[in-house]
Amino acid sequence: MSSVVETTPPRSAEAGHWGTEIRSDVHVSFESRDSGGVEISLESRVAPYYGSAILEQTREVLGDLGVKHARVAIHDEGALPFVIAARIEAAVRRAGVALGKRSLPKPHPLPEPSQRDRLRRSRLYLPGSEPKYYINASLHAPDAVILDLEDSVHGGEKDAARILVRNTLRAVDFGSCERMVRINQLPLGLEDLAVVVGESPDLILVPKVEEPEQVREVDRMIGEIKARYGIIRPIWIMPILESALGIENAFAVATASENVAALTIGLEDYTADLGVVKTLEGRESQYARSRVVNAAHAARVQAIDSVFSDVADLDGLRRWGEASRAAGFEGMGCIHPGQIRVIHKAFQPTTVEIEKALKVVAAFEEAQGKGLAVVSLGSKMIDPPVVQRALKLVERAKAMGVIS
Amino acid sequence: MSVSVNANQRVELAHNAAGRAVPTMVNGKPQIPFLGTGKYQPRGRKAAPEISSNKDYPDTGDKRVADLETALRQCGLRDGMVISNHHHLRDGDKVALMALEAAARIGVKDLMWFPSASFPSQQSAIDLMKKGVIHHIEGSMNGPLGDYCTQGKMRGMGVLRSHGGRYQAIQDGEVHIDVAVIAAPTADFFGNADGSHGKSACGSLGFALADSTYADRVIVVTDNLVPFPCVPWQIQGNNVDFVVEVESIGDPAKIVSGTTQITRSPDRLRIAELVAQFLRATGIMKNGFSFQAGAGGIALAFVEYLKQMMKQDGVKTRFVRGGSTKFLVELLQEGLTDYILDGQTFDLDGVKSIASDPRHVATSPFTSYNYHGKGNFASLVDAVVLGATEVDVNFNANVVTHSDGRLLHGIGGWQNCLFAGCTILALPSFRDRIPVVVDEVTTMTGPGEMIDVVVTERGIAINPRRTDLLHAVMGSKLPVRPIQDIKAEVERICSKPARPKLGDRPCAVVKWVDGTVLDTVWQVG
Numbered sequence: 001m002s003s004v005v006e007t008t009p010p011r012s013a014e015a016g017h018w019g020t021e022i023r024s025d026v027h028v029s030f031e032s033r034d035s036g037g038v039e040i041s042l043e044s045r046v047a048p049y050y051g052s053a054i055l056e057q058t059r060e061v062l063g064d065l066g067v068k069h070a071r072v073a074i075h076d077e078g079a080l081p082f083v084i085a086a087r088i089e090a091a092v093r094r095a096g097v098a099l100g101k102r103s104l105p106k107p108h109p110l111p112e113p114s115q116r117d118r119l120r121r122s123r124l125y126l127p128g129s130e131p132k133y134y135i136n137a138s139l140h141a142p143d144a145v146i147l148d149l150e151d152s153v154h155g156g157e158k159d160a161a162r163i164l165v166r167n168t169l170r171a172v173d174f175g176s177c178e179r180m181v182r183i184n185q186l187p188l189g190l191e192d193l194a195v196v197v198g199e200s201p202d203l204i205l206v207p208k209v210e211e212p213e214q215v216r217e218v219d220r221m222i223g224e225i226k227a228r229y230g231i232i233r234p235i236w237i238m239p240i241l242e243s244a245l246g247i248e249n250a251f252a253v254a255t256a257s258e259n260v261a262a263l264t265i266g267l268e269d270y271t272a273d274l275g276v277v278k279t280l281e282g283r284e285s286q287y288a289r290s291r292v293v294n295a296a297h298a299a300r301v302q303a304i305d306s307v308f309s310d311v312a313d314l315d316g317l318r319r320w321g322e323a324s325r326a327a328g329f330e331g332m333g334c335i336h337p338g339q340i341r342v343i344h345k346a347f348q349p350t351t352v353e354i355e356k357a358l359k360v361v362a363a364f365e366e367a368q369g370k371g372l373a374v375v376s377l378g379s380k381m382i383d384p385p386v387v388q389r390a391l392k393l394v395e396r397a398k399a400m401g402v403i404s
Numbered sequence: 405m406s407v408s409v410n411a412n413q414r415v416e417l418a419h420n421a422a423g424r425a426v427p428t429m430v431n432g433k434p435q436i437p438f439l440g441t442g443k444y445q446p447r448g449r450k451a452a453p454e455i456s457s458n459k460d461y462p463d464t465g466d467k468r469v470a471d472l473e474t475a476l477r478q479c480g481l482r483d484g485m486v487i488s489n490h491h492h493l494r495d496g497d498k499v500a501l502m503a504l505e506a507a508a509r510i511g512v513k514d515l516m517w518f519p520s521a522s523f524p525s526q527q528s529a530i531d532l533m534k535k536g537v538i539h540h541i542e543g544s545m546n547g548p549l550g551d552y553c554t555q556g557k558m559r560g561m562g563v564l565r566s567h568g569g570r571y572q573a574i575q576d577g578e579v580h581i582d583v584a585v586i587a588a589p590t591a592d593f594f595g596n597a598d599g600s601h602g603k604s605a606c607g608s609l610g611f612a613l614a615d616s617t618y619a620d621r622v623i624v625v626t627d628n629l630v631p632f633p634c635v636p637w638q639i640q641g642n643n644v645d646f647v648v649e650v651e652s653i654g655d656p657a658k659i660v661s662g663t664t665q666i667t668r669s670p671d672r673l674r675i676a677e678l679v680a681q682f683l684r685a686t687g688i689m690k691n692g693f694s695f696q697a698g699a700g701g702i703a704l705a706f707v708e709y710l711k712q713m714m715k716q717d718g719v720k721t722r723f724v725r726g727g728s729t730k731f732l733v734e735l736l737q738e739g740l741t742d743y744i745l746d747g748q749t750f751d752l753d754g755v756k757s758i759a760s761d762p763r764h765v766a767t768s769p770f771t772s773y774n775y776h777g778k779g780n781f782a783s784l785v786d787a788v789v790l791g792a793t794e795v796d797v798n799f800n801a802n803v804v805t806h807s808d809g810r811l812l813h814g815i816g817g818w819q820n821c822l823f824a825g826c827t828i829l830a831l832p833s834f835r836d837r838i839p840v841v842v843d844e845v846t847t848m849t850g851p852g853e854m855i856d857v858v859v860t861e862r863g864i865a866i867n868p869r870r871t872d873l874l875h876a877v878m879g880s881k882l883p884v885r886p887i888q889d890i891k892a893e894v895e896r897i898c899s900k901p902a903r904p905k906l907g908d909r910p911c912a913v914v915k916w917v918d919g920t921v922l923d924t925v926w927q928v929g
Contacts, residue, residue, distance in 0.1 A: 023836060024836065024837070046836055046838055046901075049837075049838055049902050049904065050837060050898075050899070052902065053899060053902070077836065078837040078838070079837070080837060081899060135897060136670075136671045136861055139862065140670060140674065336670070337670035338670060
C-alpha cells in the first residue's frame with residue numbers, strides 16, 4: 001500500500017464484514033477501473049429504508065476520495081453511516097487508490113475537554129473492528145470508552161480499524177465518557193496516531209511501554225499532529241507497563257511527558273514475561289502493581305489497574321476492585337458493560353470515609369473562615385496532608401454522585 | 405373509495421376511528437370499522453353449536469376411531485368448511501398438518517383454516533393453499549406463511565385476531581367452526597384431555613377451549629391415551645365427538661424450550677432493568693400487586709431484576725400471569741407470588757410446575773381475555789411488559805408487520821394485555837439501523853391511548869395521558885423524556901428512513917379485541 005499506482009490494470013480490494021452473524025457492519029468490494037464511471041451494487045437487510053441513502057452515501061465517499069471510475073459491491077448488515085464510510089475508504093485504500101485523501105463523516109460536536117485528574121474508575125474496551133458496540137457504549141455510563149486498535153484487532157485489519165476508529169471519534173456521541181484510543185505497540189502505533197489524532201481523542205493508551213523515550217516519541221507525534229490540525233484541547237497519555245523492564249522504569253515513564261495523566265499495568269503480558277501463572281488473588285503481581293501505584297503517585301499521575309477477565313464472576317470483580325482501591329489504584333479496565341457498576345461501587349469511598357472527610361473539610365473551612373492556620377477537630381489537630389486527602393475524597397465523592 | 409382484492413372483486417374502504425383505511429367487507433362478510441376503544445357493543449345472543457344428544461354417542465364412552473381421515477369423514481368435512489387447530493405445541497406441532505393433509509386425501513377443497521396461531525414448521529400449508537385445499541387462513545401468519553399472504557398469493561384475506569378476539573369471533577358467530585382438531589398430550593377414550601402430562605406435555609390447553617364448546621364437531625388427537633378418566637381434564641370429553649390415537653402429536657424439543665434464556669445483550673438488560681426500576685419508582689411494585697411478562701429475552705430479564713427489588717423491599721405479588729417460564733416458577737417456589745395464572749407454558753420448568761403445583765393454574769382466553777365475558781383478568785393486572793416491532797410518537801404500536809409491511813408475528817394476547825393498569829412496551833429504540841420509534845406505525849395493532857409507557861435503552865417515554873405516572877416518577881433518577889426526543893435521537897443516529905412503498909391491495913386485516921377492524925395489512929411489492 002505504499003506505492004502510488006495509477007489504475008491500469010484495475011486493482012481491487014475489499015474491507016468490512018458480512019454474514020448472518022454480523023450486525024451493524026458492511027462489506028465493501030472495490031474494483032478500480034479506467035472508465036465507465038461508478039457502478040454500485042447493493043445488498044442490504046435495510047434496503048427498503050436506506051437503500052437509496054446508502055447508494056448516495058457511497059457516491060459521496062467515492063467523490064471525496066477522488067474515485068471516478070469503479071465497480072463497488074456493497075453487502076450491508078445494517079451499518080450506520082460512519083461505518084459505511086470507513087469500510088468504503090478502507091477498501092479503496094487497500095486497492096491503492098485515493099492516497100492522501102480522506103472521507104470524513106458528519107461530525108458530532110466534541111465533548112468538553114478532558115481534565116487531567118478526572119474520574120477514571122472504569123474504561124470500557126471497544127474492539128476497533130466491532131462497530132456494533134460503539135453506539136450504545138456510553139449508555140452504560142463508564143467513565144471512559146477505549147477504542148482498541150491493539151490486541152482486539154487482527155494484524156490484517158489494523159488499517160481498516162484505524163479508519164473506523166477515526167470515524168467513530170468524529171461521529172459517535174459518547175456522552176460524558178472520556179474518549180480513549182489504545183494504539184498498537186510502537187512503531188506501528190505511530191501509524192495509528194497519524195490517522196486518529198486529528199479527531200481529538202481525549203487520551204491515548206500506549207501499550208508495552210518499557211522506556212521513557214517511547215512516551216516522548218508518542219508525545220512528539222501527538223504534538224505535531226495537534227499543531228497541524230490546530231487542536232488545542234489536551235490529549236493525555238496513559239502508558240501501559242506490561243513487562244518486568246517496564247515496571248522497573250515506571251517512574252521514568254510516568255514523568256516522561258507532562259501529558260502523562262495516568263499509569264497502568266497489563267497483567268496478562270506481565271505475568272507471561274515473568275513466566276508465572278496469573279491467579280485470581282494476584283500475589284504474583286503484587287510487587288509490580290505496588291510499584292506502579294508508587295511511581296504514579298510520585299509522578300503525581302493516576303494509578304490505574306488492569307482488567308478483570310472473568311466477566312461472569314462479578315463477586316470476584318468486586319473483591320479485586322476493592323483490594324485495588326485499597327492498594328492505591330483509582331480505576332481499572334472493563335471488558336463488558338456488566339462490570340462497570342461493580343467497579344464504580346468498588347472504587348467508591350465508604351460511608352465511614354466520607355463522613356470522616358466531611359468533618360475534616362468542615363473543620364478546615366471553619367479554620368479558614370476564622371483565619372486560623374491550624375485545623376482542629378474536637379481536641380485533635382489535623383495535619384495538612386489529612387486535610388488535602390479529605391478535600392480530594394469529598395471532591396471525588398461528589399464527582400461520583402455519592403454525595404451532592 | 406374502493407380497491408380490488410382480486411381480478412373480479414372490489415371492496416369499499418372506510419376510514420376508522422384510528423384514521424386507518426380498512427375494508428368494509430372481508431371474505432364475503434361485512435365488517436365494522438374500529439369505532440374507538442370501548443365503543444362497540446354488539447347485541448343479541450351468542451352463537452352456539454348444533455344440538456347434540458347423548459344417544460348418538462356410545463354408552464361405553466369409547467369414541468375412538470382408527471385415524472384422522474376416518475374422523476374427518478365421520479365429521480362430514482366438505483368443501484368450504486372451517487377447520488381449526490391450536491398452537492399449544494408451538495413450532496413442534498404435527499397435528500394441524502396431519503389434519504389438513506388428511507382433508508386433502510379426502511379430496512375436500514377451499515377450507516378456511518382457523519388456527520389459534522401458525523408456526524414456521526407449518527409452512528407446507530402453502531402447498532395446500534396452492535392445491536386449493538385451503539382457501540385462506542384466519543389466524544397469525546409468520547415466516548413463509550406471512551410472506552405468502554403479504555405477497556398477495558392467498559385467495560382470501562387473512563384475518564389477524566388476538567387470543568381474546570378469536571374467542572370473541574367464535575362467540576359472535578363471525579367464525580363458525582365446523583370441525584375442531586385438538587392436539588392433546590393426554591386424553592382418555594371419552595375425549596377428556598389435558599396438556600400437563602405425557603411425552604408431548606405442553607402445559608395449558610386453554611386456546612382450544614372455545615373450539616371445544618362452539619364447534620359443531622370436535623376431534624381430540626393424542627399420543628398418550630390413558631384409561632378413563634383423564635385427570636385433570638381441561639378439555640371436557642362431553643364436547644368431543646371422536647378420539648384419535650397417533651404415534652406422536654409433536655416434537656417435544658420444539659414444543660417447549662429446555663430452558664428459556666435471559667438476554668445477554670447489555671443494551672437489552674438495561675431496558676429490562678429500567679422497566680423494573682420504573683415499577684418500583686412509581687409505586688406499582690407494592691405488596692399484593694400483579695404483573696404479566698412474556699417469554700422474550702427482555703421480559704425474562706425484567707422478571708429477574710424485579711425479583712431482586714421485591715426481595716430488597718420485602719414485597720410479593722398476589723399473582724403473576726404467564727406465559728410461564730422457569731423465572732415465574734422460581735417466584736412461586738420462593739414465596740414471592742401466591743399464584744401463577746398461566747395462559748401458556750413455555751419451558752420444561754413451567755410444564756413441571758403446572759403439573760404438580762396447585763398454585764400454578766391453567767387459564768384460558770375466556771378467563772383472561774374474553775371480550776364477551778362478564779369481565780376478564782387482563783384488566784386486573786397492575787402492569788404488563790410487552791414488546792413491539794414499532795411504536796410511534798402517539799404511542800400507537802405495531803406487533804404484526806415489519807416496517808416494510810411484511811407479516812411477521814401474530815397478535816397473540818398482546819392486544820388483550822393492553823387493558824392492564826400500566827402497559828409498558830420494552831424495546832430497543834432501533835434494530836440494525838431501522839428505527840423502532842417512528843412517526844407513524846406501519847400497521848396499527850394497538851391504539852396509543854392504551855399504551856402508557858415505552859422503555860428503550862435511550863430512556864423512558866410516558867404517555868402524556870398518564871399524568872399520574874409522570875407525577876409518580878418526578879424526582880426519581882430515571883431517564884424520563886418525551887417520546888419525540890427519543891425518536892429524534894434515533895433519527896440522528898440512523899438518519900431518517902424512507903417509507904417503504906406498500907401496495908394498495910388489502911391482503912389481511914387486524915381486528916381489535918371487539919371484532920371491529922383496526923387496520924389493514926397491504927400487499928408488499
